[in-house]
Amino acid sequence: MTEELGLRARKKRQTAARIWSVAVDLCSERGFDHVSVAQIAEAADVSKMTVFNYFGTKEGVIVGPMEQHAADPARAVRERRPGESAVAAMRRQFLAQIAERDPSIGLSGDPRALKVRQLVNETPTLAHRMVIFHMRSIQLLADALAEETGDMLLARVAAAQLTGARNALIMENHRRAIAGDSLDEIAKGCADAAERAFDLVEKGLQGYPGNA
Template sequence: MTEELGLRARKKRQTASRIWQAAVDLCSERGFDHVSVAEIAEAAEVSKMTVFNYFGTKEGVIVSPVEEHVGDAARAVRERQPGESAVTALRGQFLDQINGRDPSIGLAGDPRALKVRQLISETPTLAHRMVSFHMTGVQLLADALAEETGDMLLARVAAAQLIGARNALIVENHRRTLDGDPLDEIAGDCAAAAERVFDQVEKGLRGYPGKN
């Protein structure tokens, strides 16, 4: 049974990846607004209903790799060690992602990931979806902080600062990647920048929130 479930999961991931690749290629070539879900389905060799079942919307297909990481910051806070601050937890998570050349923070060697960034910058509906992801990420982090502190107002302030710092680093990675800078050079510079950025945030959030 376990082996069968594992096989099903792999097949689902493969199908989702095939749909995403087809959508990115078509939309990059012709423009997001000029490609239909039916055309994406045909290129991926699935039904139109399968596309909707996997992603819900055409926008959802393109930005699905981003959506998977909306809760990263909140998870870092929830899983941090006793006595560790939220700033320290997010800094550690981000540095680990840099070391792993994680595409979710803009360190993408995959040409399709670069195409996604270009599509987002050119397509208002995709840009709007990114704003929605940002707001969701802030709220998820605020919820995690407020559960510990009981103060949602300060939790929202802290979450906005932390997510803002993280996103500033990611935006710079995307900018340099689109400019064609070498990935290892971007990663090295990002690690140094992350130390400076999170140090700056920590000056205003030192020790917040304590964890027993």
Template structure:
């Protein structure tokens, strides 16, 4: 039974990945607004209903995989080591993703990830979704911090700074990839930049929250 469930889960991930890949390629070629869900389904060799079962909306197909990482910073803080500050936990999580060339932080050089970034720049509805995604990520982290400290105001300030540093690093990785820089050089530069970025945030937050 466990093996059957594992196989079913793998097949679902493969189907979702195929739908995403096809959708990104079609939309990058013709424009997001000029591709229908029915066309995505046909190209992915699934039914239109299957696309909606996996993603809900056409916007979800493109940005859904990215939005799966909205809780990453909050999880880093929630699962941090005893005595570790929120900044230290966020820094450690980010640095641990670099050797894996994690696409969620803009590494790996996946051409489709870059296509998604371009689609976001060109498509107002997708750009709006990304704004909502970032706001949700900030709020999830703020909720985690406020639960510990009881102070939602400072929790939101801290969350905005941490997410801002993380987003700036990811944006730089994408920009360097688009410029054609080798992935190994980008990763090395990212590690150095992450240390500087989180150092700057640490100076402002001074070990917050103090009751870790």
């Protein structure tokens, strides 16, 4: 039974990846607004219902994989070490993601990742979807901080600063990738920039929210 469940999960991941790849290629070639879900389904050799079951909406097909990481900052805070500040925990998580060349922070060797970023830049509906994604990430982090401090206002202030620094670093990675810089060059520059960015936030938050 365990083996069967594992095979089923692997096939689902493969199907989702195929739908995403086809959708990104079609939308990059024709423009997001000129590609239908039916066309994506046909090219991926699945039904329209399968596309909706996996991603919910056409926008979700393109940016869904990115949205799976909305809770990354909140998880870093919740799982941080005893006595570790929220800034230190997010810095440590981010540096680990750099070392792993994590696609979710803009370090991907897949050309389609750049196509997604370009589609977001060119398509208002996708850009709006990403704004909602970022707002959700901030709220998830604020919830995690407020659970400890009991102060949602300051939790939101801190969450906005932390996610703002993180998002700025990710945007710089995308910018450099689009400019043609190599993955190793981008990763090295990002690690140096991350140290400076989180240092700046740490000075403002000064160890917030205290010992865990």
